[in-house]
Amino acid sequence: MCGIVGLFLKAPRLERELGALLSEMLVVMSDRGPDSAGFAVYGDRTQGRVKLTISGADEDVLRRAVAELGKAINETPAVTLHDTHAVLSICFDKEKAARAFIEGHDDISFVGAGARMELYKEVGRPEQVTQRFGLPRMAGSHGIGHTRMATESAVTTRGAHPFSTGLDQCLVHNGSLSNHNGVRRMLQREGMRFATENDTEVAAGYLSWRIREGASLKQALTDSLSDLDGFYTFVVGTETGFAVLRDPISCKPAVMAETDDYVAFGSEYRALAGLPGVDKAHIFEPEPATVYAWERR
Structure with missing residues (x-):
């Protein structure tokens, strides 16, 4: 259907x-x-930056995970919260490390990434x-x-x-x-x-x-x-x-x-x-x- x-x-x-x-x-x-x-x-799009969309149970879970991610990649992401999803803007050269952190985190999931794409x-x-x-x-x-x-x-x-x-x-x-x-x-x-x-x-x-x-x-x-x-x-x-x-x-x-x-x-x-x-x-x-x-x- x-x-x-x-x-x-x-x-x-x-x-x-x-x-x-x-x-x-x-x-x-x-x-x-x-x-x-x-x-x-x-x-x-913002030159030199990539958007990562992640999902979690709620905004509190997402905020905590984003704070931990920022420490892990040594960069504070720009964050836009939309209910159970968050869009993080980070430098392109930090994408690989950020993806590894997300994939290893129990409370959040990776949804999509792109210079322009946001996925919900x-x-x-x-x-x-x-x-x-x-x-x-x-x-x-x-x-x-x-x-x-x-x-x-x-x-x-x-x-x-x-x-x-x-x-x-x-x-x-x-x-x-x-x-x-x-x-x-x-x-x-x-x-x-x-x-x-x-x-x-x-x-x-x-x-x-x-x-x-x-x-x-x-x-x-x-x-x-x-x-x-x-x-x-x-x-x-x-x-x-x-x-x-x-x-x-x-x-x-x-x-x-x-x-x-x-x-x-x-x-x-x-x-x-x-x-x-x-x-x-x-x-x-x-x-x-x-x-x-x-x-x-």
Whole structure:
């Protein structure tokens, strides 16, 4: 089941509205995924710094963990708290040490990292999740989101989408991969580690691995058509844009709208119906086994 949304703004004047628009799209998809929800927003970057998003039980736990992390890496992070998540801004050269600290800490979990990406996900209905994290007030150039109906793994914060396995890269997925255990083992031999049993994390890891090996995002998605078996729709967020891919059969619903101001994706048209100017948009269904990508530098 599950619901996917994505919004890429061509017009910078709409950036203040990104969170409000994406939130509405996500909430509309609630009945496709009432168990948990998540989203990634790509906002401003600060030269020489990286954003690390972490999760914990509550703000007190996060504050204590951030204080300990600051001592461990000998830098006081700039911190923004959003309910059960915190976004830490640190120098790029401290990222490796910070990641090691987070992975070794019992009370917090790593969610995602990037120069521009902030990633939030939690158990609960999408309208609750978007409000808890303040998505309607967020700004940025693009974002993707997911509403989950768990069918193959537990309903947990870690099991919610998006999944991020590379800097400024994340993926949401509707469908099921039949060979994810074999791909997981192959990626583990290549040095990748996974936090969940979710097949979507494997798909995200596969793309990160191919990109690490020198492939472009478009080539990595093209390669996935032969290397990942199953039925699926992928929406991928990157620092500069987003991409869409459906499997060769494309039994999962998908619709897109493009205007001079934006490109939007939804599992159903009703997710797009509230967007400004959608009545004049080019509405189309993405073709099977075809990579669609948009970038803004």
